[in-house]
Amino acid sequence: MSEFIYQIKNLTYHNSDGYIDNINLNLGFKQVHVLIVKNSSEQSVFIHSLKAFEEDIQGKILFKGKRMDGSLLNKSDIVFLHQKPVLVNNLSVAENLSLTNIPKRKIFPLINWKKLKKTAQETLDRLNFELNHNTKVGNLSRENKKIVYIAQVFMKNPQVIIMHEPTEGLSAHNVSKLYRIIQDYKENGGSVIYITKQWEEALKLGDQISVLSKGSISGELSADMAKKDPQTLLNILEDYKYKGSREDKDEGTQSVLDAVFKAAEFLTSEYELKDVLRLLAKEVTKVMNADGCVIDLIDESTSTIIDTLEFKTRKEFQTQLKKEAIIKIAQQGDIYYSNQQDRVFNSLFEKMNDIKTIICIPVLIRSQITGIIQIYYEDFYVYSKEESKYLSAFARHAAIAIESTRLMGRSALLQESHHRIKNNLQSIVGLISLQKRFIDKxxxxxxxxxxxxxxxxxxxxxxxxxxxxxxxxxxxxxxxxxxxxxxxxxxxxxxxxxxxxxxxxxxxxxxxxxxxxxxxxxxxxxxxxxxxxxxxxxxxxxxxxxxxxxxxxxxxxxxxxxxxxxxxxxxxxxxxxxxxxxxxxxxxxxxxxxxxxxxxxxxxxxxxxxxxx
Structure with missing residues (x-):
């Protein structure tokens, strides 16, 4: 059996919109392969070549190791989610969801309307889309039509979905829903080719990333590699002039070491955890060329933010992520990157001004989330591979600081207990004295x-x-x-x-x-x-x-x-x-x-x- 569910081999095609030449792409089982295509015409040519099966299309497409033809495509093992919804305005939401698979009664070949409506509403509920299945599609907004179309595709439950700019026209709220739906679909065995212009989406969704430019694949890398060093991905792409990291790696490494030694000195002195974390926030800002840093402490058992510490280079900067966004980002357990080009960027913040880029990394102690470090920039910024290492080092040291404080807390607990008991006894004596005076009255x-x-x-x-x-x-x-x-x-x-x-x-x-x-x-x-x-x-x-x-x-x-x-x-x-x-x-x-x-x-x-x- 092939290790790939879907393969494109030496695909070559041209029409009036443009051309693609010798395209090779592999999609694994339970994988999201993001294809970044900056040119809209190239996107259209590529998608047409996957569907058309025309004689002038060279190369081959394999599904589970077998060469595909039109008959296999029509079996709904592979479904396309196009950029623009393919719906019938005069039909209801439920009817549109079941267009290609209308439930019939056993005795007479009549439509089973009860089952059709029930299945439609169950699908909408499962995908967490708040739509009424009885509504006529022509009365829906453009965004809600897109939602119906997305639900239609996932209701078919194919083995492979080829998506073309699926987040276009969606609000940040619905983009987040779609990301979660794709993740659930993948975990349940599905595979996705995700075609987009936005490289930021690749970091959030992808397992594998390819770039199609000027008709050919100009580069491919794993999403893990791209997260560690997004500048590598941007080097493959064209026309990106984001602010970059420092060129002197030795200077950066020395700055990290200096920061760690300062923090260690704080820990061995009379300073409290907050002082150590404030120092780290300041040093992270300096090393990462950032405009500010926020460190949130999180209670492991309740996923509640206990405390927040911040350093910023200018008082005017205001940035506060929503609590639910902080917890969600922290739970991903990896470096998180977002900028103003990202459709969900603004929805992440409770309040924010003059910020265009944010980078986050969770603080973990024995795989438990105990905090999150957030770094923000007033300009577009992309971190390097070296800086991802610096971030990891700072996160580890924050974890050490938190754990050291806890250990000191445990060792001091017995010494402190007599003081606390004494205070409690004094409170009790005070309450009894109050009660005595109350009795006298x-x-x-x-x-x-x-x-x-x-x-x-x-x-x-x-x-x-x-x-x-x-x-x-x-x-x-x-x-x-x-x-x-x-x-x-x-x-x-x-x-x-x-x-x-x-x-x-x-x-x-x-x-x-x-x-x-x-x-x-x-x-x-x-x-x-x-x-x-x-x-x-x-x-x-x-x-x-x-x-x-x-x-x-x-x-x-x-x-x-x-x-x-x-x-x-x-x-x-x-x-x-x-x-x-x-x-x-x-x-x-x-x-x-x-x-x-x-x-x-x-x-x-x-x-x-x-x-x-």
């Missing part, structure tokens, strides 16, 4: 109730210490989501009250964690004790979200609501007094009450007062 309160309150508060503080002690990475940070989940678990034992959680992954320093735990403990306990008087059932909704520059915490119940003349300043509730004091005094936040359909407490905390600095 309210002697009618039940002793059992008072002891239950104290026990719950002590448990909430203990829960924070337990979470920190069980952190395998030895960090002094805690996920607020985990704090809330643990506290809800031990508070809500043996009750019929349903508690619903909607929580973001928000990481805070240990020093803030006990206060957050107390806030949650008091608010939930208050709901359970007072909101559902005379009732066995009820619901509590807890939300914790980060938006812009604030963290929002909301606790809402569907109980009896607040008293008619509710006034927090005159309330004889120690729990709410503790919450109010923490929110306003420690976090400089605000606390709002709403009495509609139960009680809603909304707390707004400025993120600079609660998050990692």
């Amino acid at each position: 309210n002697p009618q309160k039940s002793i059992d109730d008072i002891l239950d309150n104290i026990t719950s508060r002590v448990k909430s503080i203990a829960a924070v210490h337990d979470l920190l002690s069980r952190d395998k990475l030895g960090r002094s940070i805690i996920n607020v989501k985990k704090i809330i989940e643990v506290i809800v678990d031990f508070i809500n034992i043996d009750t019929k009250i349903a508690i619903y959680l909607d929580l973001d992954n928000i990481f805070i320093p240990y020093s803030k964690a006990s206060s957050i735990a107390l806030i949650i403990n008091e608010l939930v306990l208050n709901c359970l004790k007072h909101a559902f008087l005379g009732r066995d059932t009820g619901t509590i909704h807890i939300q914790c979200k980060r938006f812009n520059e604030d963290v929002f915490l909301l606790v809402k119940d569907n109980g009896v609501g607040l008293a008619e003349k509710f006034d927090l300043s005159k309330l004889d509730s120690l729990g709410l007094s503790i919450v109010h004091a923490i929110v306003t005094n420690e976090f400089h936040g605000k606390m709002d009450f709403n009495n509609e359909d139960g009680t809603e407490v909304k707390i707004t905390l400025p993120d600079q007062k609660i998050l990692l600095k």
Whole structure:
């Protein structure tokens, strides 16, 4: 059996649009072979030669080792996705999807409309295209027609798809969808010849890359090689004058070594991880001739961005990738390159100005993503093979810095524990003292109730210490989501009250964690004790979200609501007094009450007062 599913051998053809001469190209099984063709006429001539089987076309095309003819092409083993959609405007989306394979009933040769529509909608859903199968194609936008055409091709599930500028006319959102569809198709056994003018697409999709120029193949290389040294690919192409890397390789290597030694010196001194990473960001910017560098730290278990450090050469530069883009790029596990010519470039950013190129590389510790280094340029820039090595070296050193900090954290954890326990005990003593003063003012309160309150508060503080002690990475940070989940678990034992959680992954320093735990403990306990008087059932909704520059915490119940003349300043509730004091005094936040359909407490905390600095 041939090692290639599709082969072009010595293909030669010419017509009024142009010519191709002695083209050789191999497509492997489960492979995407990108063919970069800058000239539109050459693209048309090449595609025509693959389909026509005319006498004046020289050479041969093999499918699984056998020479192809028109009959084999018509069996739908090989399907073309043309630059312009081939659709019938008067038919519905469902009818267009099934044009070449209309389902018929067994008894009479009639169209099985139910099956046709069901299959069409299942295909659209599987490909994540938000279209109604009943819509007439003539009423669709140009982009949605292209989407229907793409769905039609993938619905046939051929063994090979030959694509001609498939992203033309698509928004960045739909381009990303198409990339994912192609990747899924390849993983499920499909192979693709991807014909495009955009070399940037080759780096994202390709396994193998060829360049067709002036009628012949001017070069071929693996996508891995192109990612390591994209300048090699650009040297094959013509008319590219992107800003290049430094010519003096020895100087570049020495700069990298200097940066690594500086970072190592920082690690062995009293500097913290952030100082080391800021230094690396500055040195990466210098070595890579960049205009700025951003390093994001990522929590492995939740894929959440914990912290961001930045260096830029000019204050005017603004660049912030979307969080989902950062995680997606990091998960690829390789150098990522994009510039303004790329159709998805602008969609990657939350905010951006004066930036035309971005290069990213993930930071890995034992194959786990712990961060990502982003380098940006105000001009078009293409890195060299040497610079890809520099990037890898910086990523490895960032990983070493992170791991070293964790090791120091683990070794210091036992020494630090007595200090943390001491602080916790002081907090507990303080809470008991507050409770004692509260009893003096309210002697009618039940002793059992008072002891239950104290026990719950002590448990909430203990829960924070337990979470920190069980952190395998030895960090002094805690996920607020985990704090809330643990506290809800031990508070809500043996009750019929349903508690619903909607929580973001928000990481805070240990020093803030006990206060957050107390806030949650008091608010939930208050709901359970007072909101559902005379009732066995009820619901509590807890939300914790980060938006812009604030963290929002909301606790809402569907109980009896607040008293008619509710006034927090005159309330004889120690729990709410503790919450109010923490929110306003420690976090400089605000606390709002709403009495509609139960009680809603909304707390707004400025993120600079609660998050990692």
